[in-house]
Structures are given as C-alpha cells and as structure tokens.
Amino acid sequence: MxxxxxxxxxxxxxxxxxxxxxxxxxxxxxxxxxxxxxxxxxxxxxxxxAAGLREAFAAVLDDRSAGRSLQYSTTEGDPELRRRVADRLSLRGLPTDPDGLLITSGSQQALTLIATVLLEPGDRILVEDPCYLAALQCFQLAGAVPVPVPCDDDGLDPEALDRLVEEHRPKLLYTVPTFHNPTGRTLPEDRRAALAEVIARRGLWTIEDDPYGELRYAGEPAVALAARDGAADYVLALSTLSKVAAPGLRIGWVRAPAALRLPLTIAKQAADLHSSTVDQAATARWLAHVDLDxxxxxxxxxxxxxxxxxxxxxxxxxxxxxxxxxxxxxxxxxxxxxxxxxxxxxxxxxxxxxxxxxxxxxxxxxxxxxxxxxxxxxxxxxxxxxxxxxxxxxxxxx
Known part of the structure; x- marks a missing residue:
C-alpha cells in the first residue's frame, strides 16, 4: 500500500x-x-x-462587575483604562486625550497594526542601526525593506536620516529614542530637536516606541517626539505596562494622530476584535488604587x-x-x-x-x-x- x-x-x-x-x-x-x-x-x-493585581482582578470579577469584565468590549479599549493611561502620559509631558489612544495586546501588537495600515511590500522603512529585533521581524513580515540609519553613542544621526529620506523616500521611521533596545542609549535633546525638525519638514511618519521611559535612574526626563510642535502630527507614540506592571497583562497602546485612528481601529477589529476585557478592567482598577510613583x-x-x-x-x-x-x-x-x-x-x-x-x-x-x-x-x-x-x-x- x-x-x-x-x-x-x-x-x-x-x-x-x-x-x-x-x-x-x-x-x-x-x-x-x-x-x-x-x-x-x-x-x-x-x-x-502581585497583591495589588490580585485585588484588582478579584474586584472586577465580583458579582457586580463580572458581567461586564467577562463580556465583549469595544475595539478602542476600556474607557477607564484609556483615561488613566492618557492622564499618565499627560503628566509625563505628552498631552493626551483618551480618544487618541488605542489599547493593544502589548506594544508589539501596535507595531503589527501600524505595519498593516501603512506598509506595502517593497516599502522602505528607516530603522536605527542596530534596531529592536522584534520590530525588524514585524516590518519584514509586512514585506517592507528596513534601511539602517547611522548611529553613534548618542543614537540616531539626524543629518544622515535627512539624507536617507531624500534617497529612499521611506514610508516610516522607527525609533526607540529613550533607553534604546538593544543599546540602552538615549537621544540627547539637541538631536531630538533636530530629528523633530526633519520629521516635520519631510512629513515623515514616525513610530516612537517608549517601553522603558519610566525606568530612569539618572538625568532629567526627555521630551517625547510626539510632544513637539510640527512633528506631533506625524508621530505614533507606543508604550506598554509590561516593564512597569507585568508583561503577562499584555497591555500596550498607540497614541495616534487623528488621520490614523480609524484605520488602526479597523485593523485591530480584524486582528482580534479587542484586547482582553478582564485584563483591561483589572489594569484600570490597579492604576486607580496603586501609588504608581x-x-x-x-x-x-x-x-x-x-x-x-x-x-x-x-x-x-x-x-x-x-x-x-x-x-x-x-x-x-x-x-x-x-x-x-x-x-x-x-x-x-x-x-x-x-x-x-x-x-x-x-x-x-x-x-x-x-x-x-x-x-x-x-x-x-x-x-x-x-x-x-x-x-x-x-x-x-x-
């Protein structure tokens, strides 16, 4: 046989x-x-x-709340969680309206959604050299071609970036300007200002990934690219609670310019309808009761x-x-x-x-x-x- x-x-x-x-x-x-x-x-x-999160999950799963916490939810995310994240970002110098946020299943999903919305096979995307590995994977999966931007001990070189924009006409720039992965370096203020000027002048869509910004051990907080005049209209600001609360929650977000909010929401609907309702509700409860500072x-x-x-x-x-x-x-x-x-x-x-x-x-x-x-x-x-x-x-x- x-x-x-x-x-x-x-x-x-x-x-x-x-x-x-x-x-x-x-x-x-x-x-x-x-x-x-x-x-x-x-x-x-x-x-x-663990104790605070245990209490938060118990509260959202009690008989008064479980019906909502275990139900389908809106794609954009739990309204209370979005409000608390927006308040925290605003306190850190990035004025944010809850309506400008999309809650994602970790900031890695935010990268995937942006790639889905903005990238076509063959598109160029500028990345730092070296670059966060999972971002490279995400862009390559979308069929994009990563183009490295020269970097030194202070990070990305804005003049080199400007030349590469002229040469490659990229669809996106991806950067982790604060406590970069893998190098740990931080873009100094003069380079941030120069980078923001290039973004604004070139109309360059930019992903500003900031998973580590709250973990500062020395120096003064850096001003986000998304908070700078001119550049703000082109910057998608990503972050997560994975490094400051717990990665198992899978709570991330993207703060998107108005023109991209609906396309990103549609992409998330197609991906998973919405992030876990109970995890979002418990996280919102935790943020309401923890002394986060x-x-x-x-x-x-x-x-x-x-x-x-x-x-x-x-x-x-x-x-x-x-x-x-x-x-x-x-x-x-x-x-x-x-x-x-x-x-x-x-x-x-x-x-x-x-x-x-x-x-x-x-x-x-x-x-x-x-x-x-x-x-x-x-x-x-x-x-x-x-x-x-x-x-x-x-x-x-x-």
Missing part, C-alpha cells in the same frame, strides 16, 4: 526568509536549572505588585543597584580593548568586544559556563557588527550578577 506524501504546509510567501527570533531561542536554552541569564529583557518577578521608585531603586553592580564588574570581565556604555535607564547594556572576537561564536562557551547573553548581530538590519552583545541587568540580584559575570569572564577568556 502506497503511503501518501507528507503534507507540506502552504505557508504564505511573506513568511519566507523570516527566521524565528534568536532571542527566544536563547531564552529557551537558559531555562535549564542553574543558568544565570543576562539575555532576556525581563522585569524582575519579585517586584510585580512609589511603585516606580521601588523599581528604579532596585534596577539602579543592579545596573551599577554590572557596570562595576564589567572592566574585570571583558577582554582588554572592549567597550560598553553606561545607560541612564532602561534594562540593557551594550558591549563591543575587541577586533577578532565574535559574540555569536562565543555564546556556546558561555552557555557551557551556565551564563547567557544575546549576541548583537541579529539586531542589525543589514551589515552586523559581530563583536557586539546585549546584557540585561534587571532580572538578577547584585550577588547573582557578580556570579554570572565571573562565569562570563571564564567563557570569554577561554
């Missing part, structure tokens, strides 16, 4: 060439007992306000100590000639090893020593710097950080 051929999945052409995230693959390797991982951009679970100050205090522990040890850990930055906030340090080193090739030796990091190469849209790697300092205590870095020293020296 002839055996029928194995079925071949009819995968769409847009998925061809889109690889699984190497960060996710590395995280899977680090789940082994005993591994100290600096790979994931994970908030510290012991700092979750006190909660954030606790996060900042703990993460600042962990950042400093990593910074103090790195000079004795890295090979001579290495460089690394000193971010004012966020979750990441960016390391460049000396010439002749390859962070991807060195990773197996690190895993053998029960420590992990993310090689920098996957974060580049085109030509990668193989010497780079990303370290996250938020998940482990200072003692664990020192232990993990000693393991990394042995791996890099071997």
């Amino acid at each position: 002839l055996r029928p051929p194995d079925p071949q999945a009819p995968v769409a052409a847009r998925l061809r060439g889109i690889a699984s995230s190497p960060v996710r693959e590395i995280l899977a390797l680090t789940e082994r007992p005993g591994v100290i991982s600096f790979a994931g951009g994970l908030p510290a679970p012991e700092l979750f306000d 006190a909660h954030l100050e606790r996060l900042r205090s703990v993460y600042r100590e962990r950042r400093d522990a990593m910074l103090a040890e790195l000079p004795t850990v890295l090979p001579a000639g290495s460089t690394f930055n000193r971010p004012d906030g966020g979750m990441f340090l960016w390391v460049r090893l000396p010439e002749g080193h390859d962070a991807t090739a060195l990773l197996p030796a690190a895993l053998q020593q029960q420590v992990a990091y993310v090689p920098g190469a996957p974060f580049y849209a085109t030509e990668a710097d193989p010497r780079t790697l990303r370290l996250s300092f938020t998940t482990h205590s200072p003692a664990e950080i020192r232990q993990g870095l000693e393991r990394l020293r042995v791996a890099l020296a071997g």
Whole structure:
C-alpha cells in the first residue's frame, strides 16, 4: 500500500526568509536549572505588585462587575483604562486625550497594526542601526525593506536620516529614542530637536516606541517626539505596562494622530476584535488604587543597584580593548568586544559556563557588527550578577 506524501504546509510567501527570533531561542536554552541569564529583557518577578493585581482582578470579577469584565468590549479599549493611561502620559509631558489612544495586546501588537495600515511590500522603512529585533521581524513580515540609519553613542544621526529620506523616500521611521533596545542609549535633546525638525519638514511618519521611559535612574526626563510642535502630527507614540506592571497583562497602546485612528481601529477589529476585557478592567482598577510613583521608585531603586553592580564588574570581565556604555535607564547594556572576537561564536562557551547573553548581530538590519552583545541587568540580584559575570569572564577568556 502506497503511503501518501507528507503534507507540506502552504505557508504564505511573506513568511519566507523570516527566521524565528534568536532571542527566544536563547531564552529557551537558559531555562535549564542553574543558568544565570543576562539575555532576556525581563522585569524582575519579585517586584510585580502581585497583591495589588490580585485585588484588582478579584474586584472586577465580583458579582457586580463580572458581567461586564467577562463580556465583549469595544475595539478602542476600556474607557477607564484609556483615561488613566492618557492622564499618565499627560503628566509625563505628552498631552493626551483618551480618544487618541488605542489599547493593544502589548506594544508589539501596535507595531503589527501600524505595519498593516501603512506598509506595502517593497516599502522602505528607516530603522536605527542596530534596531529592536522584534520590530525588524514585524516590518519584514509586512514585506517592507528596513534601511539602517547611522548611529553613534548618542543614537540616531539626524543629518544622515535627512539624507536617507531624500534617497529612499521611506514610508516610516522607527525609533526607540529613550533607553534604546538593544543599546540602552538615549537621544540627547539637541538631536531630538533636530530629528523633530526633519520629521516635520519631510512629513515623515514616525513610530516612537517608549517601553522603558519610566525606568530612569539618572538625568532629567526627555521630551517625547510626539510632544513637539510640527512633528506631533506625524508621530505614533507606543508604550506598554509590561516593564512597569507585568508583561503577562499584555497591555500596550498607540497614541495616534487623528488621520490614523480609524484605520488602526479597523485593523485591530480584524486582528482580534479587542484586547482582553478582564485584563483591561483589572489594569484600570490597579492604576486607580496603586501609588504608581512609589511603585516606580521601588523599581528604579532596585534596577539602579543592579545596573551599577554590572557596570562595576564589567572592566574585570571583558577582554582588554572592549567597550560598553553606561545607560541612564532602561534594562540593557551594550558591549563591543575587541577586533577578532565574535559574540555569536562565543555564546556556546558561555552557555557551557551556565551564563547567557544575546549576541548583537541579529539586531542589525543589514551589515552586523559581530563583536557586539546585549546584557540585561534587571532580572538578577547584585550577588547573582557578580556570579554570572565571573562565569562570563571564564567563557570569554577561554
């Protein structure tokens, strides 16, 4: 009896060439007992306000509220949650009307919705060099062609950006100007002003992704691109509660200019109708009752100590000639090893020593710097950080 051929999945052409995230693959390797991982951009679970969130979920699931909290909802999002997010953004210097917000299932979904609305196959999109890996995946899945913008230790170069706009006529710019992923750098005020001028003059649609802005350990808060005259009409501002509340809530949002609100809402209707009603209701309740400033100050205090522990040890850990930055906030340090080193090739030796990091190469849209790697300092205590870095020293020296 002839055996029928194995079925071949009819995968769409847009998925061809889109690889699984190497960060996710590395995280899977680090789940082994005993591994100290600096790979994931994970908030510290012991700092979750589990008691406050437990109370919030209990309140929205009691007999008076459950009928609403477990029902279908509006695509735009829970009105109370939108109001509280708008109030927080306004307090941070980004005046926001609740009607200008679309609640999404994490800010990653906001990226997908924007790509759905604005990008056609073959469109150029300008990205920082290096760039947040999941954003690159999202744009490539939409068929867009990422074009890297030259960056230095202060971030994106506005003059280079202006030249690339003239050359490529891109559909979008994507930027994480504050505590960038993967590098941790922050665009200084003079460059923000210059970038806003280019956006306004060129009419350049821009995604300003700000998942880490509340995690500042030094310096003064930065003014958002979306808050600047001229540029504001072209900037879609994304953020999330994943880093300050809990990623499991999957609460993100996009603050969109008026011209894009309806198209984004239609795209979300087609994607999932709306984000989880009960999670939105519980999050709104949590925001209403938590002392958010006190909660954030606790996060900042703990993460600042962990950042400093990593910074103090790195000079004795890295090979001579290495460089690394000193971010004012966020979750990441960016390391460049000396010439002749390859962070991807060195990773197996690190895993053998029960420590992990993310090689920098996957974060580049085109030509990668193989010497780079990303370290996250938020998940482990200072003692664990020192232990993990000693393991990394042995791996890099071997």
